[in-house]
Amino acid sequence: MSKSLFLRNAAALGAHDEYFRQRPNAVGALGGSPIQKAAAALRMLAYGVLADFLDECVRLGESTLIECLQHFFRGVVDVFGEEYLKAPNVEDTLRLMAMNTTRGFPEMLGSVDCMHWRWDKCPTTWKGMYTGHKEGPTMIPEAVASHDLWIWHTFFGMPSSLNDINVLRRSPLFDRLTSGTAPQLEYTVNGNKYTMGYYLADGIYPTWATFVKAFRKPQGNKKVHGDTRSCKKKM
Known part of the structure; x- marks a missing residue:
């Protein structure tokens, strides 16, 4: 996180929630500063x-650190939720x-894709379900991100035994489209008229009108010959 973004978040949280403001305690000693408390939560x-684990690093007690995290969650949702934690409107x-x-x-x-988030504290009885082709148990978040890193869709918590298609079929990504509440679009490409936008995706995603898959450009002999061998096996 950049310094300017961190300072902006700390200032916004301090203006919204008095918990993040530096105040004296009963004996007149100043408590943690907004930057100190925001840094602890992050x-x-x-x-x-x-x-x-952080009490000596940020000079705050364990109970205070837990309070910082709780207030941080609520503050981020209250301050930034209306602007960032939402699906895109027409504008x-x-x-x-x-x-x-x-x-x-x-x-x-x-761009839509899934990734694996390592779950170190996964219960033993769930490890089989949450272990896939990655080493150790992981969870799969699905996300749609823009070029300026606005992640306006996330679907988190699927076990890593699933793949991107299984996650997509459980995801609410197209709920607004199927319910008719998505923003209306109309544009023309190569003389063809379309009424829905599309997402850039990789090859595992299904062949739907709303997905455009990336073109393969293998670089290096290993990848070129690897692609050739895979094509021959398919033939």
Whole structure:
């Protein structure tokens, strides 16, 4: 996280919640500063550690660190939720499509993909379900991101025994499209009229009108010959 973004978040949280403001205690000593408390919450999230692991690092007690994390969650949702934690409206959709058009992908809504998030504290009885082709138990989040790193769709918590298609079939990504509440679009490409935007995806995703898959450009002899061998096996 950049310093300017961190300071902006700390200032916004301090203005919203008095918990993040530096105040004197009963004996007149100043407590933790907004930067100190915001940094403590972010360190717990970034490193996935317990509160007592950071008490010496940020100079806050365990109970205070837990309170920082709780207030941080509520503050981020209250302050930034209306602007960032939402699906694109009509204005957002037009902005996304205009931005992607200048990058050579006319009318694209964003890039969709899944990743694996390691779950170190996975219960033993669930490890089989949450272990796939990655080493150790992981969870799969699905996300759609724009070029400026606005992640406006996330679907988190699927076990790693699933693949991208299984996750997609459980995802609410197309709920607004199927219910008819998605922003209305109409554009023409190569003389063909379309009424829905599309997502840039990799080869595992199904052949749907709303997906455009990346073109393969293997570089290096290993990848070139590997692709050739795979084509021969399919033939």
